[in-house]
Amino acid sequence: MTGALQVYAGPAAKARLAERGLRAEDIGLIPAAAGGPKGLILNGLDQHIFGDWLARSRQTVHLVGASIGAWRMATAALAHRGVAHAFEVMAEAYVTQEYDVLPGEKRPRPEGVSRRFGEILADIFEGREAEVLAHPRLRLHIVTSRGRAGLLAREGKLRTPLGYLGAFAANAVSRPLLGRFLERVIFSDPRDRLPLSLSDFTSREVHLSRANLRSALLASCSIPFWLQAQHDLPGAPRGAYWDGGITDYHLHLDYRALQSSGAPLVLYPHFQRQVVPGWLDKALKHRHRATGFLDNVVLLCPSPEWVASLPGAKLPDRNDFIHLDAEERRRRWRVAVAEGRRLADEFVALSRQDTLHALSL
DSSP states (O other): OOOSEEEEEOHHHHHHHHHHOOOGGGEEEEEEOOOGGGGGGGHHHHHHIIIIIGGGOOSOEEEEEETHHHHHHHHHHHOTTOHHHHHHHHHHHHHTOOOOOOTTOSSOOHHHHHHHHHHHHHHHHTTOHHHHHTOSSEEEEEEEEEEOSSTTSSOOTTHHHHHHHHHHHHHHHOHHHHTTTEEEEEEEOTTSOOOSBOTTSSEEEEEOOTTTHHHHHHHHTOOBTTBOOEESOTTSOSSEEEETTTTOSSOOOBOGGGGGSSSOEEEEEOSSSOOOSSGGGTTOGGGSSOOGGGTTEEEEEEOHHHHTTSGGGSOOOTTHHHHSOHHHHHHHHHHHHHHTHHHHHHHHHHHTOSSOOOEEO
């Protein structure tokens, strides 16, 4: 049977794995990508990593996520007294989400999706924000994309499409030019700032708090034109906030600063090998290559051959809302979540090896 889990690593991480294997005490940061339902495939792996494996170490671990990745990492920070249950609740909430479509329309309206998705997050996190921010070891950082002065400063029927058209054109020329339209805003645990350089893109950090945790999560999941922008988040600069995946689709951040720390590796459970910088870079294949930013990254992902064995021969994705009826979509997504536990089983075996020979990123 084809193996389900593949391990890739940057040069520094690859050398360390070959020397001493994959050890929980070596992990200083865990990123979590945007990508909607694709992230469901990692649910079993998340349960094991946060519920068992990391418990063998004592160091502080930073969690940085965008969109569904932010939801996954917030779940990890919420769950230090019941990880498996917390991730099961998250998966079921994601699988069973439903949105009303008005007669004569093909898609639900953004205002309805935002309202319902906000209710889902409230069911899980309302009244428990302090638990997330008080986790003894984990430090949560939520990535959002904020519209800068001009067309994207506020949401509007005309200004938003025009603003994103300009952002698309600017990004096609140069990723830094996208920063004229959108900036990366990270809501960070106030106990410890994110230990990375953010000079690669227009960025700022603000404190994550009980007052803004749920609104930051909702903003980080607010895909343009599918959900409404979230405006004027508590404790943050005024403006329109969208999905963190717009600026940082797969969090291709500069992780090298961790190499000088006591926990120098980045463990990256991901649903594919490529770490794409921004959502607007999906079609720009030349930006999908690994860079020096990823030298100390250990990336875990499902093998393409194993993915082909899943329902529909693919990972769950957002188009399933359009092409499948609700019952079939839920069935397929639940199968994917259940099958994803094999990734955790194979990770257990790999993490017990004294040395580990990873593929090159």
